[in-house]
Amino acid sequence: MSSCVRSSRALSPVMLPRLRLLHQTGYRLVGRGLWTSPRCLTVSGDSQLLPLPRQARVVICGGGIVGTSVAYHLARLGWTDIVLLEQGRLGAGTTRLCAGIVSVAKPISIECQMANYSSSLYQQLEEETGVKTGYVKTGSLCLAQNQDRFISLKRLASRLKVMGINCNIIKPKEVAKLHPLVNIHDLVGALHLPEDAVVSPPDVNHALAVASAGQGVQIMERTSVQQVLVEKGCVTAVETDRGSIKCEYFVSCAGQWAYELGQASETKVSVPLHGCEHFYLLTKPLQEPLPPKTPVVIDMDGRIYARPWQGGLLSGGFEKNPKPIFTEGRNQLEIQNMQEDWDHFEPMLSALLRRMPSLESAEIHQLVNCPESFTPDMRCLMGETPGVSGYYVLAGMNSSGLAFAGGAGKYLAEWMTYGYPTANVWPLDIKRFGNLQSSRTFLRHRVMEVMPLLYELKVPRWDFQTGRQLRTSPLYDRLDTQGARWMEKHGFERPKYFVPPGKDLLSLDQSKTFYKPDWFDIVGAEVKCCKEAVCVIDMSSFTKFELTSTGDQALELLQHLCANDLDVPVGHIVHTGMLNERGGYENDCSVVRLSKNSFFIISPTDQQVHCWSWIKKHMPNDPHLHLEDVSWKYTALNLIGPRAMDVLAELSYVSMTPDHFPSMFCKEMSVGYANGIRVMSMTHTGEPGFMLYIPIEYALHVYNEVMSVGQKYGIRNAGYYALRSLRIEKFFAFWGQDLDAFTTPLECGREFRVKFDKDTDFIGREALLQQRQDGVTRRFVMLVLEDHDTELDLWPWWGEPVYRNDQLAGTTTSSAYSYTLERHVCLGFVSPPLGPEGLPTAITPDFINRGDYEVDIAGQRYPAKAKLYPFSSLFTQQKRRKDDIELSNLQGK
Template identity: 50%
Template sequence: MELRRIVRPCFNIHKHFAHSALRGRNGLEGARNVCHRVHDKRAYSSGTASSLEREAVPLPQEARVVICGGGILGTSVAYHLTERGWTDVVLLEQGSLTCGTTWHSAGMVGQLRNNTIEMDVTRYSRDLFKRLEEDGHGLGWKECGSINIARTHERMIDFKRKHALASAIGFEVHMLTPREVKEKCPLLKSDDLEGGLWIPSDGVVTAPDVAMAFSKLAKSKGVKIIEGVKVQKIQTQNDAVKAVKTSNGKINCEYFVNCAGQWSREVGKLSIPKVRVPLHACEHYYLVTKPLEGVDRMMPVIRDFDGYISTREWNGGILAGGFEPEARPVFHTGVPDKFEFQLLQEDWDHFQILLEQVLHRYPVLERAEIRQLVNGPESFTPDSNWILGESAEVDHYYVAAGMNSRGIVGSGGIGKYMAEWIIDGQPSIDLWQYDVRRYVGHHNNRQFLQARMREVLGQQYSLRYPGVEHRTGRKLRTSPLHTRLEVSGACFGETMAYERPMWFDPDKRDRGEDVYNHQGSFNKPAWFDIVQAEYVACKERVCLIDMSSFAKFEIKSPGKEALEYLQYLCSNDVDLESGSIIHTGMQNVLGGFENDCSIARLSDNCFFMICPATQQTRASSWLHRHLPPDGSVQVRDVTSMFSGINVIGPHAQQLLADVTDVSTDKKDFHVMTCKVIDVGHAGGIRAMRLTHTGEDGFILYIPSEYTLHVYDTLVDAGKDYGVRNAGYYALRHLRIEKSFAYWGLDINAYTTPLECGREFRVKFDGDDFIGKEALVKQKKEGVGQKFVQFILENFDVDDDVWPWGNEPIFRNGRYVGKTSTCGYGFTLNRMVCLGFIRDCDESAQPKMNPNIYDYVMDKNAVYEIDIAGRKYLAKPGIHTPKLALSVVDPSLLASLYK
């Protein structure tokens, strides 16, 4: 059948299908009517199951590690554990190896990603595949390279940003003109292109063969791989893995690894407590043609992101698939039993949007004959990132799932770093954005997942602008102020499903625009003038910021147990008088930040802890895993019990004084102290004199039922002070300008207090705490990196592409680090970038430098930051700059104080 015959309005494709060349799958006996839609109850096709013979392997009574899932990830984890010397491993597969989603993978290996962490993972995978192929394992590895093509100017900016970062870390990648794209792939239509990116070391593999090679190598080292055995329950003791009950008996074990692919969410329910694995399967399509004249075996992989499609050579023909803008979730009520080596029912109608783009990019395909339209299920996650790491609910329970169609390219690196995680307690690189603990309970809600999946699949290729939010699954967690702020023009962002006002634009609602979806840009954002106005109001008047999304915990005990517990967890001294607040880290054994928080001592044996919303699950897990076994300390998550209002600005003190009977004068209400006060008619409010920005003010933690009353009281009383609402962007720009580091964006579990200028918060001479030994050693030997604020020179805020994070930093022409967060300094009147720089040896490894300050601030050092291919001179600074309010446009001030 010719492809051009199926793009006519009336489809008729009931014949001329060839048998599939795909492994383990019979060809379709006939095409279904494309007007017939797929439903869950009839989603799987009539393909036959695998005929692979299963080796009879007895089920052992015990093992150190049990892995569930015999796909690309399970076999990779098993192989990499053996590479580290752990061979007492059992891998269980309910069907046959590769029978889930691995067998129908397109096998494209593309290394270029948005960040260096994922590039580390994918580059390791690619190098491993190449090595195994050279060792004779027959993976079908072919180093054909790949070309990412751009149809728009904005896509080219994205490419230039990736090119700058990849080149800086030594990864070979080349910018191409449309003519050069055509030269590398003559079959392409190129006259509508802006350009492209050439990655010569990319390639393709045969995915099932990779998994079989991993399993063969693992078995040769002693791993037992048992097929036809279903995991029925993960037994726990004291919330830690104890054993795995299977259809063939029980295995006692220390570690369990959930690599069950599209079954992973269901496997997560097989333990007590249950483990959250938020993923959902979607239909995922590609087309395979018969051999076609002009298709070279070494034709590069083509990714046409703006057309949602990707292609590769396949047995002399072309494999073409993609990620349609609106996907179709499947298996909402569960994956059918015995779904082995099977596909979903093909639907040409749904594939049409991709088919049109394939034919547009490859005009030669109009007369191509097709082998098969493949519709295989693929699992996606709420934020399009992998799910990796140790679960928050059960100790020694690990997850590697939710590959978002990046499982093959990620499999090698994921196996390596999961093995490190299991053996060493944490991986050697920061995988927080993929950590299973980044989720809260609602993320695993089945209805939420089904709605979010319709959007997430298409995001694999859509242009992701900074700050652009998801459209689906919104307004789930809202503060009591949400409706009031919505009416006031709040434009919301979402973190951990919590709606937060990012800025306020009352005119946006008047124009009928959606306040939950924002148009993105790589240049000066549309909200710039509004955020500047809010920033100035925080500096000159008083603003109210809804900070209810912050995670909040109470730690109590009958005696001194809570204090002793926190002293062991915290690197700062918690043993202060009641009413005091400290900022402190909770370090891991390497000295890195497991948590960055503020703790108020409410009474001798009661503490109130606040940390960023993104840390809610992670912080809870860390706290609970270190609780005394005697139950003497109680930890309670009270996030939903208290709302938070930041009252910030020079008039904050007088405003609060007007609505409470407590003196707010600094001599009575000191900075970094907490008092329980009344506001208006409401009581029990925990008022803290801090703002997280360096400006004077208070954060009021209010029992949720009083929030609206307190807010209205402050608004009414603040009219004479020019009170107004402000959003998180104003807060962000204030803290960036003052060089305040933020956990998850600037600092992480691999950053120590000495590296980010917080050594003054470490009790070196006080009680022992987790990580103290590492920090004492670092204090003596020096650090290998330092947190630095850069002020850009000759940057045009109106016309130049903005820095948004992950821009490479150069010192005397040598790459030394990358930016973390960036923002315009409205007082400095300069673009400001935060980031770490490293003093590295010739092999690019950080040196422990006791004189890192001198290295950073050497007057002969010239710093540059590369933003989308253009380098800007950057002035470094380690200490917070002295700021004085700059001259502001009088018309702006007038608009503020109307």
């Protein structure tokens, strides 16, 4: 770590050229650096001398804040035989130079929860261990320089209040009262979080280590993990520079080294993160020393943060042009010793002086540059890796590792103990990524975008701009020339909507809004075409698996995994959940019985790795049972609309009316010249139409034929925004948005998809039976906004609090404008207030139907009507029960 003393130098940027000349006179920061406590971090003396145990139940790699938190929480949950290995000294990695801010102002709820827990944990650690942690409840101020930022802070405030976190939206003059240095002239308001705190990170690290050691965790410093040994897909041992340790579990908390460590083993593990340099400045004590309880300032529009530090200030930021760290071929010490870079820091310094002009005369103590790891989607990486059983990861903290470590360590420990944490951590689950996000080039480009994004304003439906065009459908170029605008999911490009020729849209930057977006009419026209004629949407990104066997094994496995009955005649499609032991959705999919012993499984795009590992985990080791990921083999076209059957009938010479091809059936057909197209009568929207699964070599031909024949039926391209509007107005829940591992089919009105009496016992059956007996305590509802002006009011997105009779009753999970109802529709969960003993109470239809509902959008409440069923007028398709149809009608072709 490099740092320079800037004694008697003022902060003004005009000094920078001179300061740079002083570079050579800098001294290197050693040991604990800026955190002044004299105590050495080692827990057990010079532990290198201690012999390495030959065996342990769990080996944790990394003695930073994350590794020690995992050790602490595992020990608290009763685990014994835990060994923590650290290549240097405890807390010698990024934790050593962490800025020490523990704030709950995080973008998503699970992150707020983790930070909230960490804050309470760090507050009581001193009492628990006797180790001083430097905990000071300073509170923090998130500033808004413009109305859009203010809206996003108000949205955050609504969300935090739902979690019971104390926060207030305040005026600029109140900011001035709370902070003596802040220039408020360009501010429109702020969010005040009184419970936020600052700590000394190495001391918290030390306290966690002391507490863990007290509970029997063996901590070995100066021991470097070289590789993890794997046999038959399971962790068996860890090889270190001091010998090997046999173990059942390995937890990689190796921070920025976790990527390389994953690659170092013979069985490679993808840990998609990449290091970037991260800077902050320290001043000497100010003339009038800043009181220790002065609030932390987070000025995202200025890209800076600042906290009190030893009478002076510590201020860092997230610059627009970050510097990724290239680790290959460099030793670890070299990576840690990052050079200061005043030119690079200059924009942040200027922003700081704009925000706190009186700092002009402050003296610089030090410019710190320390590596931190960032991930492709700004969320940390948690959980068991998909390929290796027993290999867990907790890393990639995106500059919030201190704030997250307590909560994240707790959830990971719960996960390892009970099979799943007590909160929904899907947004952090390492299984949301696969190998494809682990290429070095992808990571490098993406982290260059991620680091500045941390402080950029996020509006509904923003997209990453880097790492694009990685996975595309064969129709990509064809659709692009027809005006497709793209979004990315799991590396796959998906059309959002199609800009008609001659229509100008705003540039990406200008189109950012919390209000009515510029694509409103375009998507409206696509929806209208889906309702009245026919549209085609390229949905090739869907996950697709084929499960086959020589005997009944495939059916037996699916009957065990799925809540619905899969023992259906060949050609039937079954919508079903794959549930966990608690009855929650691990996967929501459509399964097609292709033949007696083969099935086609269609899952959401981002479930590719998660669903694969779920099936694999439960699959018997039987050479006659085979699972294949065929996602890349098929292009999927969704033909939506009443004229879809006319288009397909013309192309296949087969009648496609509901009489001949009822809902939820699949037939292999020829379409144009192409054979072997899997045609399925479903659209994922509740509208009539068909999904076509086309072997990729035929994709362009089939698409061209469909578009050509479709002309006379008014066909046009459509995108996912139209699909979203259609499915939400029909009350269709989507996995990852509305459904998760904590939602059961009974809670979202899908009991009809659970076959309790089928021959095979399925995972989650017991839990569902119990829930049916006890009554569900929350319910998925549709909320139609009233008195909401689409032109002028803020639009809902997701995560908005829902009030019933003025009492908090739940939150929304997704929302869309319904062009049919000409209203906004939100989907979400509501529950009744807790019972007398603080226990959840069963929800009744009366509770739902009789309440006065409101949806809180950025602090403004809009009345809403809650519904348990969609408006029947939205369904135009003439339905026939598949049981009524003679199977013989469906064979052939």
